[in-house]
Amino acid sequence: MTRNGYPEIREWLEAEESGRADEADLRFRSVSRRLERRAVPAGFADAVIARIGVARAVQDVYSKRWVRAAVAASVLLVGGVAALVPWHVWLDGVLASVQVVAWSLGRLAVGGQAWLSSGFALWNGLAEAAAVVGRQLAGPVPLVLLALNLAVAWCALGALRRLMAPQEN
Amino acid sequence: MNPTDARLVEQALAGSQDAYRLLLERHSRPVFNLVARMVREDGVAEELAQDAFVKAFAALRTFDPAYKFSNWILRIAHNVAIDYLRKSRLPVVSIDDDASGRDMADVLADSREPSAFDRAVQRDLRDDLEAALARLRPEFRRLVVMRYLEDLSYEDIAEVVGLPLGTVKSHLHRARAALGRLLSDSGWGPGPPGREE
Numbered sequence: 001m002t003r004n005g006y007p008e009i010r011e012w013l014e015a016e017e018s019g020r021a022d023e024a025d026l027r028f029r030s031v032s033r034r035l036e037r038r039a040v041p042a043g044f045a046d047a048v049i050a051r052i053g054v055a056r057a058v059q060d061v062y063s064k065r066w067v068r069a070a071v072a073a074s075v076l077l078v079g080g081v082a083a084l085v086p087w088h089v090w091l092d093g094v095l096a097s098v099q100v101v102a103w104s105l106g107r108l109a110v111g112g113q114a115w116l117s118s119g120f121a122l123w124n125g126l127a128e129a130a131a132v133v134g135r136q137l138a139g140p141v142p143l144v145l146l147a148l149n150l151a152v153a154w155c156a157l158g159a160l161r162r163l164m165a166p167q168e169n
Numbered sequence: 170m171n172p173t174d175a176r177l178v179e180q181a182l183a184g185s186q187d188a189y190r191l192l193l194e195r196h197s198r199p200v201f202n203l204v205a206r207m208v209r210e211d212g213v214a215e216e217l218a219q220d221a222f223v224k225a226f227a228a229l230r231t232f233d234p235a236y237k238f239s240n241w242i243l244r245i246a247h248n249v250a251i252d253y254l255r256k257s258r259l260p261v262v263s264i265d266d267d268a269s270g271r272d273m274a275d276v277l278a279d280s281r282e283p284s285a286f287d288r289a290v291q292r293d294l295r296d297d298l299e300a301a302l303a304r305l306r307p308e309f310r311r312l313v314v315m316r317y318l319e320d321l322s323y324e325d326i327a328e329v330v331g332l333p334l335g336t337v338k339s340h341l342h343r344a345r346a347a348l349g350r351l352l353s354d355s356g357w358g359p360g361p362p363g364r365e366e
Contacts (some may be wrong), residue, residue, distance in 0.1 A: 006294065009357045013349050021342060025316075028345050032317035034295040034335070035302065038205045041215050045193040048222045061240065 182229055189226060193236035196239060197222070199319045200246045206314040207250040207307055217253055221246035236328070243319075243329045247311060254307055294357065301351035309344035316341055 012027035136142065172180070172188075173181060174195070180188035200221055205214035225232075225245045232241055315321040316331060327337045352358065 006290070006357055009294075009352060010359055012345075013353070013358065015326075016342075016345060016349055019337070025341075028348075029317055030299065031294075032313075034291070034298055035318055036295075036299065037318060038202045038211070040201045040218075041211070044197055044201070044215065044219070045190055046331060048197075048219050048226075049186065049189060049191055049221060051223045052226050076349045 173292070175234040178229060178232055178234065178238060181226070192238070192242075193222060196242050198238065200242055202318060203243060203311065203314050204246050204250045205342045206302070206318070207247075207311050208253055209303060213253070216219050217249050218246060221249045224249065237325065240321075243321075244331070247329055250311075297352055297355040297357060298348075301348050301355070304351060305344060305347055309347065312337065312341050313344050313348070316320060 008027065008031050012024060012031055015024040015027050172191070174192065177188045177192050181192065201214060201218045203216045204221065205211055207306065208214050208217060221242065225242050232238065302313060305313065311330065312326060315326045316323075321329070323334055323337050323341075326332075326341075327334045330337070332340070349358075
């Protein structure tokens with residue numbers, strides 16, 4: 001029995017190619033029996049039960065009557081106190097909060113503007129310095145020096161290659 | 170007599186830890202198998218499968234006994250695995266080499282013994298099938314696992330993955346075709362006459 005023409009595979013692929021979907025499904029089911037069913041790791045159920053236990057313990061805290069009563073009493077207390085405060089005091093409070101937010105946004109805008117302008121100033125300075133250096137480099141003396149440098153490097157490289165040639169051979 | 174899943178869910182909701190454990194024992198293998206095949210990392214798969222059960226048990230009150238518990242838990246596990254794949258953006262196509270360590274030379278040298286050779290071919294086929302399945306796109310692989318490893322019906326698969334029945338069937342057809350191509354590339358196709366490995 002060899003790979004090519006292996007009966008189960010051949011029959012499956014033939015069914016697949018000729019569009020016999022049900023038969024192909026059946027044939028491939030037979031082929032796929034070779035696929036390994038992964039075993040569940042040991043201790044899997046215990047780990048899940050432990051995790052549920054922790055989650056349930058948290059839920060249980062809130063399921064106790066006295067805890068729920070305490071939470072309800074707190075909510076009622078806060079609500080009652082809030083109801084006792086006159087409406088114009090609430091309004092003042094809201095306006096003060098809005099003012100604080102508006103003031104903070106304004107400060108943020110001013111700070112951002114200052115930061116941007118200092119950034120631009122810095123880049124301006126750098127650009128000017130680069131322009132000066134560029135102008136100097138574009139002059140005849142640096143260009144001649146650069147050309148001289150390149151010529152020396154070229155000659156050195158040629159000499160080095162000539163020296164290395166006998167060793168490579 | 171074994172209690173039904175719906176009965177176990179009722180008992181679990183009433184606080185029975187044994188019911189939780191029984192549900193786990195019944196469904197942990199298909200859940201783990203599906204997740205492991207989808208994410209292809211056993212350590213991650215174990216954690217995700219646990220997450221799926223914890224989520225399911227936390228939402229047990231929302232389970233509708235008119236549906237199958239197996240489909241419900243598989244759907245949760247499937248969604249957990251999909252979330253993980255989206256976040257981790259795992260490569261769709263595996264570049265895993267064949268790491269089975271098989272040595273065909275030994276087998277061929279002993280080809281006078283057909284049973285040993287047959288066993289080697291069978292092992293080869295299993296390895297190539299595993300490799301081909303690992304290279305399938307996750308959306309196809311999950312369907313193959315549900316259909317051929319977990320024996321789910323087309324209808325159940327459609328319910329688990331939330332796709333129309335026709336789409337499930339056509340995706341499965343394409344998945345099988347892709348597996349066929351991959352196996353042919355590995356030398357299992359009909360091939361020209363006389364071409365043997």
